[in-house]
Amino acid sequence: MTIALETIGLEKHFGGLRVTRELSLKIESGARHALIGPNGAGKTTVINQLTGVLRPNAGRILLEGNDITDLPVHKRALRGLSRTFQINQLYADLTPLETIGLAVAERLGRGGDWWRVMGTRDDVNAEIADVLTRFHLLDVMNEPTATLPYGKQRLLEIAVAIAARPRVLLLDEPAAGVPESERHDILGVVAALPRDVTVLLIEHDMDLVFSFADRISVLVNGALLTEGSPEQVAKDPQVKAVYLGEAVDA
Amino acid sequence: MAAQADVGFHARQHARWHAGEIAFWLLALACGFGFPSRYLIMTEIVRLGLFALSIDLILGYAGIVSLGHAAFFGVGAYSAGLLTLHGIVNEPVLALFVAGLAAAALGFATSFLVIRGVDLTRLMVTLGIALLLEALAERFSDITGGTDGLQGIVMHPILGLFAFDLFGKTAFFYSLLVLFLLFLLARRIVHSPFGLSLRAIRNNPLRAAAIGIPVNKRLIAIYTVAAFYAGIAGALYTQTTALASLDVFSFERSADLLLVLILGGAGYLYGGLIGAVVFRILQEWFSTMTPEYWQFWIGLVLVVIVMIGRARLHRWALWAPNRLIGQFGGRKAAIAIPEGEGE
Numbered sequence: 243m244t245i246a247l248e249t250i251g252l253e254k255h256f257g258g259l260r261v262t263r264e265l266s267l268k269i270e271s272g273a274r275h276a277l278i279g280p281n282g283a284g285k286t287t288v289i290n291q292l293t294g295v296l297r298p299n300a301g302r303i304l305l306e307g308n309d310i311t312d313l314p315v316h317k318r319a320l321r322g323l324s325r326t327f328q329i330n331q332l333y334a335d336l337t338p339l340e341t342i343g344l345a346v347a348e349r350l351g352r353g354g355d356w357w358r359v360m361g362t363r364d365d366v367n368a369e370i371a372d373v374l375t376r377f378h379l380l381d382v383m384n385e386p387t388a389t390l391p392y393g394k395q396r397l398l399e400i401a402v403a404i405a406a407r408p409r410v411l412l413l414d415e416p417a418a419g420v421p422e423s424e425r426h427d428i429l430g431v432v433a434a435l436p437r438d439v440t441v442l443l444i445e446h447d448m449d450l451v452f453s454f455a456d457r458i459s460v461l462v463n464g465a466l467l468t469e470g471s472p473e474q475v476a477k478d479p480q481v482k483a484v485y486l487g488e489a490v491d492a
Numbered sequence: 493m494a495a496q497a498d499v500g501f502h503a504r505q506h507a508r509w510h511a512g513e514i515a516f517w518l519l520a521l522a523c524g525f526g527f528p529s530r531y532l533i534m535t536e537i538v539r540l541g542l543f544a545l546s547i548d549l550i551l552g553y554a555g556i557v558s559l560g561h562a563a564f565f566g567v568g569a570y571s572a573g574l575l576t577l578h579g580i581v582n583e584p585v586l587a588l589f590v591a592g593l594a595a596a597a598l599g600f601a602t603s604f605l606v607i608r609g610v611d612l613t614r615l616m617v618t619l620g621i622a623l624l625l626e627a628l629a630e631r632f633s634d635i636t637g638g639t640d641g642l643q644g645i646v647m648h649p650i651l652g653l654f655a656f657d658l659f660g661k662t663a664f665f666y667s668l669l670v671l672f673l674l675f676l677l678a679r680r681i682v683h684s685p686f687g688l689s690l691r692a693i694r695n696n697p698l699r700a701a702a703i704g705i706p707v708n709k710r711l712i713a714i715y716t717v718a719a720f721y722a723g724i725a726g727a728l729y730t731q732t733t734a735l736a737s738l739d740v741f742s743f744e745r746s747a748d749l750l751l752v753l754i755l756g757g758a759g760y761l762y763g764g765l766i767g768a769v770v771f772r773i774l775q776e777w778f779s780t781m782t783p784e785y786w787q788f789w790i791g792l793v794l795v796v797i798v799m800i801g802r803a804r805l806h807r808w809a810l811w812a813p814n815r816l817i818g819q820f821g822g823r824k825a826a827i828a829i830p831e832g833e834g835e
Contacts, residue, residue: 293702319704331702333695336688339502344692347685348704354713356686361503364496370503371495380495384502406703 245307246271246440247292247323247410252301254287254464261287262298263465269410269442271306276443276451279461280484285444286328288461289414292442293325294318306409320349324408328415328444330399334388338379338398341387342370345405370405377401377431393424400431410440417447452476507683516762517672524664531660537772538667539728544752544764545671545678546721551750552758553682554714555694556606559615559746560622563602564595564719566741568726570629571595573642573736582648588670588727595723596716603715607708619743626741641737645730656732663732670728671765674721678761681717690714691759751794757802 247269254262261284269275279285290296292303294315303311310318333341343360346369347353361367374380377397382390387398396416403411417428432454435441445451451458451472458475460467468478475481523534543565550556571591574580581587605617629636637643649655656662681687693700693707701707730736739745748771756767774793778786797805 295698314706315701316704316706319702325702327699327702331696331699333692333699335695336691339499340688341692343499343503344685344688344705345703348689353685353689353705354710356681356684358685359504359507359680359683360685360688361500361507364500367500367503368496371499374499375495380498383499384505402699402703 244271245269246273246305247442248304249288249292250302250304252288252291252303253299254284254291254296255299261464262291263463265301265461265464265466267459267466269440270457271440272437274441274443274454274456276445276455276458277461278445278448278451278458279467283461284464285461286414287464289325289412289444292412293323319406322407322409323412324403324406324410325412326399326403326414326416328418330395332387332395332398332402335386337384337386338374338390338394338401339370339383341398341402342373342379342405345402346370346373349406373401373405376434377404378427391424393420393427396420396424396428397431400428404435408439410442411435413441413443413445415445415447416443417445417450507679513762516765520668524661524668528659528661531664533772533776535660535664535667535732537768538664538671539725539732540749540752540772541765541768542667542671542674542728543722543725543749544756544768545675545761546718546725546764547749547753548758548761548764549678549682549718549721550715551753552760552763553687553694554690554711556711556715557611557614558606558618559743559750560618560620561718561722561749562741562743562745563618563622563625564599564722565726565729565745566622566625566629567598568592568595568723569730569736569740570636570642570726571723572727572730573645574635576645576647576731577642583652584647584650584666584731588724588731591727591730592720592724595726596720599719599722600712600716603712606715607711619746622741622743622746626738629738629741636736636738639738641735642730643735645734645736647731647734656734660732667728667732670724674724675761675765678721682761686710686713751790754794755797 245268247267249265249267252262252265253260265288277285277288287296291298294313298311302309305318305321305323308321310321310323313321343366344353346366347355347360350366352358371380374383377400379394379398379401382394387395390398396419400413400416413432416432417425420428429450443451443454455472457470458472459469460475460481462484467484468475468480470478527534543561546564547558547561550558568591571594572587575587575590576582581590602621605621606614609617630638633639647656650662650666654662654666689700689705689710692705693710697707726740729740752767752771753764754767755770756763756765774790775786778789782789
């Protein structure tokens with residue numbers, strides 16, 4: 243198995259606080275890997291370092307064997323590292339059509355094109371239509387994003403990340419805040435992600451983690467506590483003690 | 493595939509020419525023939541419109557606030573003046589272009605200072621740069637003419653064919669044509685993927701970077717383009733008035749520009765043009781009514797607009813005409829003014 247994403251001895255300090263401690267992770271190509279841990283374990287800080295929003299104090303990050311530690315956010319994105327945010331990060335005034343269109347245009351390296359009018363390339367339009375259809379957004383594609391129901395916005399958040407055709411996708415609590423009635427759509431979309439995309443899932447929801455992941459890493463106080471298959475992690479006494487507690491016993 | 497055609501159709505929706513737009517430009521042209529005694533003020537409006545179009549590109553689309561846009565206007569104005577005065581470039585169109593490039597060069601150089609930081613930092617940096625240039629222009633009075641300004645500028649005929657006349661007819665049509673061509677370019681830019689990416693950056697720079705948009709690069713690019721536009725506006729000022737003085741850099745010029753854009757609305761290109769017309773007419777009107785206190789009324793109008801919101805004002809203003817149109821043309825026939833996003 244080849245390694246899609248790897249961290250080697252990652253360290254991040256906020257002042258005197260060590261929020262990431264010598265974290266070494268290996269995520270195999272095509273894996274459904276989950277990163278779990280109690281509140282304040284430093285999961286989002288890890289994501290922010292992987293995507294380049296934060297720079298680690300020490301350690302390296304490799305994407306398909308290439309060192310990306312010093313690359314800015316947008317260059318990592320163009321290399322195939324895509325993410326969703328725990329709290330939606332969308333363009334309030336833009337429509338889903340424009341949002342997806344832009345993501346596709348950027349991936350094709352046409353985002354800097356200042357002469358061609360949007361929507362005049364059939365291949366791009368076809369791809370936009372495909373993404374909008376897959377994410378049930380075709381009927382609302384001309385509504386400003388800010389006016390969409392939360393569930394649709396959450397779908398758009400994942401759709402944007404997918405439109406960038408990532409090699410590795412980081413999902414930061416995809417189902418967070420979604421009302422029960424719309425949850426089904428989100429989970430369906432997550433389950434239907436193409437197999438060749440490597441997925442790293444950050445999640446609180448244990449049902450989702452255990453139904454989705456084939457490998458789980460447990461983060462506690464910024465350090466890796468244990469790692470293994472869902473069965474191994476569920477049985478691990480350390481994990482039970484610090485994190486899952488009674489939830490697993492019950 | 494139906495969905496694909498649908499996507500293409502809707503993606504191009506905003507880029508299509510609407511009847512209202514064509515009417516707008518025909519009306520502007522008609523003014524040139526309808527009011528031959530008002531060329532001076534109409535030229536001034538066109539110039540102000542172009543200047544406001546420039547700031548709309550950075551503020552309305554990319555979300556960069558500036559209190560020092562006069563810096564580029566001033567560099568354009570002095571460049572055009574000096575080029576002509578010293579006989580370096582005599583042909584006005586070429587001089588206009590070179591002056592625009594000079595302003596663009598300054599825009600590019602200062603963009604690195606402006607794009608970093610938050611709104612307040614940007615306001616202060618842009619303001620500082622304009623003040624700096626004003627002081628420099630005063631200090632190097634042997635080049636700029638100091639407080640007297642550049643004098644004795646003699647304009648050559650445009651393309652060697654059209655001489656500037658006393659009534660300002662040539663100046664008006666020349667300015668209008670320049671505005672129209674630059675407007676076409678701006679229109680093209682904002683409806684391109686590049687233009688859309690600017691709106692994305694204004695909306696959410698975090699997400700923009702996460703889909704691979706090089707945020708800083710795009711901001712530098714549009715800031716440079718906007719500086720070019722402002723430089724052209726400044727050069728038009730010098731060419732149509734045969735004058736360039738220190739006040740081209742003045743703080744009032746930058747501040748008025750923001751008023752113009754807010755009056756007309758940011759983020760749909762016509763805001764600056766409509767704002768320029770409204771601003772200049774209000775200014776004329778108020779200053780005839782109360783020569784000393786006209787600024788009070790401009791201020792009042794501005795506060796009212798911001799408090800009530802432009803969308804509501806538009807609805808009120810269009811209520812009666814739309815009722816009338818509705819009677820004849822059915823429910824769907826109505827005039828709507830496109831709304832700018834976020835001021």
